Every structure is written in C-alpha cells, then in structure tokens.
Amino acid sequence: MSIADSTGLFLAFLARLITGAQGHWKGCPPMAEQRIYFANHQSHFDWVLIWASLPRELRAATRPIAARDYWTSSPLKTWLTSNVFNAIYVSRTRSTPDEDPLEPLVEALSKGDSLVIFPEGTRSNKGEPQAFKAGLFHLAEQFPQLKLIPTWIDNVQRVMPKGEVVPVPILCTVTFGAPMQLNEGEDKRAFLERARAEVMALKPGGWRE
Numbered sequence: 001m002s003i004a005d006s007t008g009l010f011l012a013f014l015a016r017l018i019t020g021a022q023g024h025w026k027g028c029p030p031m032a033e034q035r036i037y038f039a040n041h042q043s044h045f046d047w048v049l050i051w052a053s054l055p056r057e058l059r060a061a062t063r064p065i066a067a068r069d070y071w072t073s074s075p076l077k078t079w080l081t082s083n084v085f086n087a088i089y090v091s092r093t094r095s096t097p098d099e100d101p102l103e104p105l106v107e108a109l110s111k112g113d114s115l116v117i118f119p120e121g122t123r124s125n126k127g128e129p130q131a132f133k134a135g136l137f138h139l140a141e142q143f144p145q146l147k148l149i150p151t152w153i154d155n156v157q158r159v160m161p162k163g164e165v166v167p168v169p170i171l172c173t174v175t176f177g178a179p180m181q182l183n184e185g186e187d188k189r190a191f192l193e194r195a196r197a198e199v200m201a202l203k204p205g206g207w208r209e
Helices: 003-019 046-053 075-084 103-110 135-142 188-200
Strands: 023-025 035-039 062-067 088-090 114-117 147-154 173-176
Touching (some): 003 046, 003 075, 035 135, 046 147, 088 103, 103 135, 114 135, 135 188, 147 188
Parallel strands (some): 023 173, 062 088
C-alpha cells in the first residue's frame, strides 16, 4: 500500500472520529456507478466529510472539487489534495475571459470519474444553500446518463469554522438523497431550483418520506 493510500485511510478514519459522521443513504444505496454528488457548502471541510462517508471502494473513483487558491497554498495541502484525494482544482476567478471553469470537470467525467461538487460556488453560513450556479445544469446537459445525487451536510460549519485551521469535534451527518436527472425540455432555472430544493429536503426535519 502506498503512502498516499495509507494516508487516505487514516484521514477517513480521523474525519469519522472527529465528526462521528457516517453516510445516511436515504434515497439511494452506495453503488459503484458514475455519479455527481452535489451538496450544500459550509466549509473547506465539506468535501473531506463526503469523501470519508463514502465506502472505501467508491472513494478511488470519486473526485472532489477543491478551490485552487486555498488547497495549493502549502506543499502539504497540495500533496494531500493531489495524491490522496485526487481532487480537481478549480479557480474561483477566471484568469482570462475565455477560460471555461467546467473544462477540468468535463474531462474527469469523460474519463469515467464521479464528482463531488458544490453548486453554490461559495460557502454559506445562513443555514440554507444560496441559489445554485449554472455549472450543475451544464454538466447534466453534457452527461444526461449520469445520476445526480443531492447531498446534505449538517453541522460541518461548526467543525471547521471559516478562518480556522484546527477542526473541532462536533457530531455531523451526511445524507444522500434520491438520484435526479435533467428532464427533457427542462430549462436552466427550473432545473437549478429543483436541484436546490432536493438538497434542502434532506436537511434534518425536512426529509420527504
């Protein structure tokens, strides 16, 4: 087993130890199929928690989206995200007007990888997700066969508050909902509103039986 693999197992164990988190599969079972997991965004720890909540056999094929400026700001962060998590770096600002921020995501999906993305694009501390940006819609258009899995992360903002670097032990949950796809003829606004509603429905007390 490589150093990166061993580190990944340790970090998954550590994340579950700190947060007590396990994946709650209320709308679908964990399966070795290509998926896009899309979730609310509360802290830089979000995608680590989702990754740790996946069964080990799914982690290798599931790539999180990581903010380039934050996760490449030190050699350790860069090594972890590139070698352990196999993350896809995205820039929060475009370096040129012609830059397509979805290009690395499309490339990964074309190779058969699954993704963890945050359609809000930025973190929110208001308890509810902000309006979703268009990226999820465009990916659903280009890859209509993929299962889109709404995901709700609860309490993680208290584990890694904005501006902090040391996690605080707090009980968290990660809930995976029923798969959804882009409906034929569905426009961007309707789809994004529906996707956001599916994520919000997974919030504790908001699950639709």
